[in-house]
Amino acid sequence: MQTNAESVIVLDFETTGLSPNMGDRAIEIGAVKMDNGVVVDHFQKLMNPGFRVSSFIEGYTGITNNMLRTAAPCDEVMDEFADFIQGYNLVAHNASFDQRFLDAELAQINRDYQGKFTCSMLIARRLFQDAPNHKLGTLVDYLNIDNDGVFHRALADSEMTAKLWLEILSTIQSNYQINALSFSHMQKLAKTAKASVPSYLKKLAI
DNA sequence: TGCCAGGCCCTCTTTAGGGCCTT
Numbered sequence: 001m002q003t004n005a006e007s008v009i010v011l012d013f014e015t016t017g018l019s020p021n022m023g024d025r026a027i028e029i030g031a032v033k034m035d036n037g038v039v040v041d042h043f044q045k046l047m048n049p050g051f052r053v054s055s056f057i058e059g060y061t062g063i064t065n066n067m068l069r070t071a072a073p074c075d076e077v078m079d080e081f082a083d084f085i086q087g088y089n090l091v092a093h094n095a096s097f098d099q100r101f102l103d104a105e106l107a108q109i110n111r112d113y114q115g116k117f118t119c120s121m122l123i124a125r126r127l128f129q130d131a132p133n134h135k136l137g138t139l140v141d142y143l144n145i146d147n148d149g150v151f152h153r154a155l156a157d158s159e160m161t162a163k164l165w166l167e168i169l170s171t172i173q174s175n176y177q178i179n180a181l182s183f184s185h186m187q188k189l190a191k192t193a194k195a196s197v198p199s200y201l202k203k204l205a206i
Numbered sequence: 207t208g209c210c211a212g213g214c215c216c217t218c219t220t221t222a223g224g225g226c227c228t229t
Contacts (some may be wrong), residue, residue, distance in 0.1 A: 019211040097228035
Protein backbone atom coordinates (compact mmCIF):
# COMPACT_ATOMS: atom_id res chain seq x y z
CA MET A 1 0.00 0.00 0.00
CA GLN A 2 1.26 3.46 -0.94
CA THR A 3 1.56 5.72 2.14
CA ASN A 4 2.77 8.92 0.46
CA ALA A 5 0.11 11.67 0.17
CA GLU A 6 1.24 12.24 -3.45
CA SER A 7 0.68 8.61 -4.45
CA VAL A 8 -3.09 8.22 -4.46
CA ILE A 9 -6.03 7.50 -6.72
CA VAL A 10 -8.41 10.44 -7.10
CA LEU A 11 -11.88 9.29 -8.10
CA ASP A 12 -15.30 10.67 -8.92
CA PHE A 13 -18.67 9.00 -9.49
CA GLU A 14 -21.61 10.20 -11.55
CA THR A 15 -24.75 8.53 -10.21
CA THR A 16 -28.51 8.37 -10.64
CA GLY A 17 -29.00 10.32 -7.40
CA LEU A 18 -27.64 11.01 -3.97
CA SER A 19 -28.21 7.84 -2.01
CA PRO A 20 -27.42 4.20 -2.72
CA ASN A 21 -29.71 3.36 0.22
CA MET A 22 -32.59 4.81 -1.79
CA GLY A 23 -31.76 2.66 -4.80
CA ASP A 24 -29.42 4.99 -6.63
CA ARG A 25 -26.62 3.46 -8.70
CA ALA A 26 -23.39 4.62 -10.29
CA ILE A 27 -23.51 5.52 -14.00
CA GLU A 28 -19.90 6.61 -14.53
CA ILE A 29 -16.60 6.24 -12.71
CA GLY A 30 -13.54 8.35 -13.44
CA ALA A 31 -10.19 8.19 -11.67
CA VAL A 32 -6.57 9.23 -12.00
CA LYS A 33 -3.68 7.32 -10.49
CA MET A 34 -0.80 9.43 -9.21
CA ASP A 35 2.67 8.29 -8.20
CA ASN A 36 4.68 10.96 -6.37
CA GLY A 37 2.40 13.66 -7.77
CA VAL A 38 2.63 12.47 -11.38
CA VAL A 39 -0.41 11.08 -13.20
CA VAL A 40 0.57 7.60 -14.34
CA ASP A 41 -2.80 6.10 -15.31
CA HIS A 42 -6.49 6.91 -15.57
CA PHE A 43 -9.82 5.09 -15.64
CA GLN A 44 -13.13 6.18 -17.16
CA LYS A 45 -16.19 4.07 -17.92
CA LEU A 46 -19.89 4.60 -18.27
CA MET A 47 -22.04 1.86 -16.75
CA ASN A 48 -25.62 0.78 -17.22
CA PRO A 49 -27.57 0.90 -13.93
CA GLY A 50 -30.40 -1.23 -15.31
CA PHE A 51 -33.03 1.50 -15.27
CA ARG A 52 -33.59 4.87 -16.90
CA VAL A 53 -31.95 7.90 -15.32
CA SER A 54 -34.01 11.03 -14.64
CA SER A 55 -34.01 14.01 -16.98
CA PHE A 56 -32.41 15.98 -14.16
CA ILE A 57 -29.39 13.63 -14.17
CA GLU A 58 -29.26 13.71 -17.98
CA GLY A 59 -29.12 17.50 -17.85
CA TYR A 60 -26.78 17.69 -14.87
CA THR A 61 -24.17 15.26 -16.19
CA GLY A 62 -24.76 15.27 -19.92
CA ILE A 63 -24.95 11.46 -19.66
CA THR A 64 -28.08 10.37 -21.51
CA ASN A 65 -30.14 7.20 -21.40
CA ASN A 66 -29.05 6.60 -24.96
CA MET A 67 -25.38 6.67 -23.93
CA LEU A 68 -26.05 4.22 -21.08
CA ARG A 69 -28.09 1.82 -23.22
CA THR A 70 -24.95 0.35 -24.78
CA ALA A 71 -22.71 0.67 -21.69
CA ALA A 72 -21.51 -2.38 -19.75
CA PRO A 73 -23.47 -3.16 -16.56
CA CYS A 74 -22.32 -1.70 -13.22
CA ASP A 75 -21.14 -5.09 -11.92
CA GLU A 76 -18.74 -5.57 -14.83
CA VAL A 77 -17.28 -2.06 -14.71
CA MET A 78 -16.93 -2.01 -10.93
CA ASP A 79 -15.14 -5.36 -10.95
CA GLU A 80 -12.57 -3.85 -13.30
CA PHE A 81 -12.37 -0.71 -11.16
CA ALA A 82 -11.78 -2.78 -8.00
CA ASP A 83 -8.65 -4.14 -9.70
CA PHE A 84 -7.57 -0.62 -10.70
CA ILE A 85 -7.60 0.77 -7.13
CA GLN A 86 -5.68 -2.05 -5.45
CA GLY A 87 -2.69 -0.83 -3.45
CA TYR A 88 -3.66 2.83 -3.35
CA ASN A 89 -5.33 5.20 -0.93
CA LEU A 90 -8.24 7.20 -2.27
CA VAL A 91 -9.15 10.88 -2.53
CA ALA A 92 -12.45 12.45 -3.58
CA HIS A 93 -14.17 15.82 -3.29
CA ASN A 94 -16.80 15.27 -0.58
CA ALA A 95 -15.43 11.77 -0.16
CA SER A 96 -18.28 10.54 2.01
CA PHE A 97 -20.49 10.64 -1.09
CA ASP A 98 -18.10 8.68 -3.35
CA GLN A 99 -17.22 6.24 -0.57
CA ARG A 100 -20.90 5.38 -0.05
CA PHE A 101 -21.29 4.56 -3.75
CA LEU A 102 -17.98 2.67 -3.98
CA ASP A 103 -18.89 0.58 -0.94
CA ALA A 104 -22.42 -0.07 -2.21
CA GLU A 105 -21.33 -1.03 -5.75
CA LEU A 106 -18.49 -3.29 -4.56
CA ALA A 107 -20.77 -4.96 -1.99
CA GLN A 108 -23.03 -5.99 -4.89
CA ILE A 109 -20.20 -8.00 -6.42
CA ASN A 110 -18.50 -9.16 -3.21
CA ARG A 111 -15.37 -7.14 -3.91
CA ASP A 112 -13.37 -5.16 -1.36
CA TYR A 113 -10.56 -2.65 -1.27
CA GLN A 114 -7.78 -1.99 1.23
CA GLY A 115 -7.14 1.71 0.60
CA LYS A 116 -8.36 4.45 2.94
CA PHE A 117 -10.30 7.57 1.92
CA THR A 118 -9.70 11.20 2.59
CA CYS A 119 -11.59 14.26 1.44
CA SER A 120 -10.27 17.22 -0.55
CA MET A 121 -13.33 19.29 0.40
CA LEU A 122 -12.82 18.95 4.16
CA ILE A 123 -9.16 19.89 3.81
CA ALA A 124 -9.92 22.77 1.42
CA ARG A 125 -12.40 24.18 3.96
CA ARG A 126 -9.60 24.28 6.52
CA LEU A 127 -6.91 25.56 4.19
CA PHE A 128 -8.77 28.03 1.94
CA GLN A 129 -11.10 29.71 4.40
CA ASP A 130 -11.38 32.83 2.23
CA ALA A 131 -12.76 30.98 -0.81
CA PRO A 132 -16.35 32.00 -1.72
CA ASN A 133 -17.42 28.38 -1.13
CA HIS A 134 -15.82 24.96 -1.39
CA LYS A 135 -17.52 23.45 -4.41
CA LEU A 136 -15.01 21.83 -6.76
CA GLY A 137 -15.67 24.31 -9.58
CA THR A 138 -15.35 27.32 -7.30
CA LEU A 139 -12.04 26.10 -5.85
CA VAL A 140 -10.69 25.46 -9.35
CA ASP A 141 -11.45 29.11 -10.24
CA TYR A 142 -10.28 30.47 -6.88
CA LEU A 143 -6.90 28.71 -7.17
CA ASN A 144 -6.51 29.36 -10.93
CA ILE A 145 -6.27 25.65 -11.64
CA ASP A 146 -6.10 24.72 -15.34
CA ASN A 147 -9.31 23.17 -16.64
CA ASP A 148 -11.07 22.51 -19.94
CA GLY A 149 -14.46 23.77 -18.78
CA VAL A 150 -15.99 20.29 -18.53
CA PHE A 151 -17.80 19.73 -15.22
CA HIS A 152 -19.92 16.91 -13.83
CA ARG A 153 -18.27 14.20 -15.88
CA ALA A 154 -16.34 11.64 -13.89
CA LEU A 155 -12.90 11.83 -15.50
CA ALA A 156 -12.94 15.64 -15.84
CA ASP A 157 -13.94 16.06 -12.21
CA SER A 158 -11.38 13.53 -10.97
CA GLU A 159 -8.66 15.28 -12.99
CA MET A 160 -9.61 18.64 -11.46
CA THR A 161 -9.76 17.11 -7.99
CA ALA A 162 -6.29 15.64 -8.58
CA LYS A 163 -4.96 19.10 -9.48
CA LEU A 164 -6.70 20.55 -6.43
CA TRP A 165 -5.12 17.81 -4.31
CA LEU A 166 -1.62 18.70 -5.55
CA GLU A 167 -2.34 22.39 -4.93
CA ILE A 168 -3.41 21.53 -1.37
CA LEU A 169 -0.20 19.57 -0.76
CA SER A 170 1.93 22.29 -2.29
CA THR A 171 0.23 24.99 -0.20
CA ILE A 172 0.85 23.06 3.01
CA GLN A 173 4.44 22.28 2.10
CA SER A 174 5.33 25.85 1.22
CA ASN A 175 3.42 27.52 4.07
CA TYR A 176 4.69 25.21 6.77
CA GLN A 177 8.04 24.02 5.37
CA ILE A 178 6.98 20.38 5.43
CA ASN A 179 8.94 18.02 3.20
CA ALA A 180 7.05 14.76 3.19
CA LEU A 181 3.33 14.51 3.85
CA SER A 182 1.91 11.07 4.47
CA PHE A 183 -1.62 10.06 3.60
CA SER A 184 -2.40 9.59 7.29
CA HIS A 185 -1.30 13.19 7.97
CA MET A 186 -3.91 14.30 5.44
CA GLN A 187 -6.58 12.08 7.00
CA LYS A 188 -5.85 13.65 10.38
CA LEU A 189 -5.89 17.13 8.89
CA ALA A 190 -9.35 16.50 7.41
CA LYS A 191 -10.61 15.78 10.93
CA THR A 192 -8.72 18.50 12.81
CA ALA A 193 -10.78 21.42 14.13
CA LYS A 194 -10.20 24.53 12.01
CA ALA A 195 -8.69 26.49 14.90
CA SER A 196 -6.17 23.72 15.58
CA VAL A 197 -5.02 23.30 11.95
CA PRO A 198 -2.05 25.74 12.15
CA SER A 199 -0.65 24.14 15.30
CA TYR A 200 -1.14 20.65 13.87
CA LEU A 201 0.76 21.57 10.69
CA LYS A 202 3.52 23.35 12.61
CA LYS A 203 4.15 20.12 14.50
CA LEU A 204 4.75 18.35 11.18
CA ALA A 205 7.42 20.82 10.08
CA ILE A 206 11.02 19.67 10.06
C1' DT B 207 -33.55 23.50 -11.80
C1' DG B 208 -35.60 20.63 -7.47
C1' DC B 209 -36.42 16.60 -4.11
C1' DC B 210 -34.63 12.13 -1.94
C1' DA B 211 -29.38 10.93 2.22
C1' DG B 212 -25.52 11.50 5.19
C1' DG B 213 -21.54 13.57 7.38
C1' DC B 214 -19.42 17.75 8.64
C1' DC B 215 -19.51 22.18 10.82
C1' DC B 216 -21.19 26.47 12.77
C1' DT B 217 -23.90 28.72 16.29
C1' DC B 218 -28.39 32.42 18.80
C1' DT B 219 -25.17 24.59 20.71
C1' DT B 220 -24.63 20.05 23.34
C1' DT B 221 -32.22 18.26 25.68
C1' DA B 222 -30.92 21.53 18.15
C1' DG B 223 -31.34 23.38 13.81
C1' DG B 224 -29.75 24.52 9.48
C1' DG B 225 -26.25 25.30 5.68
C1' DC B 226 -22.81 23.08 2.88
C1' DC B 227 -21.32 19.51 -0.52
C1' DT B 228 -21.88 15.39 -3.43
C1' DT B 229 -25.68 13.40 -8.01
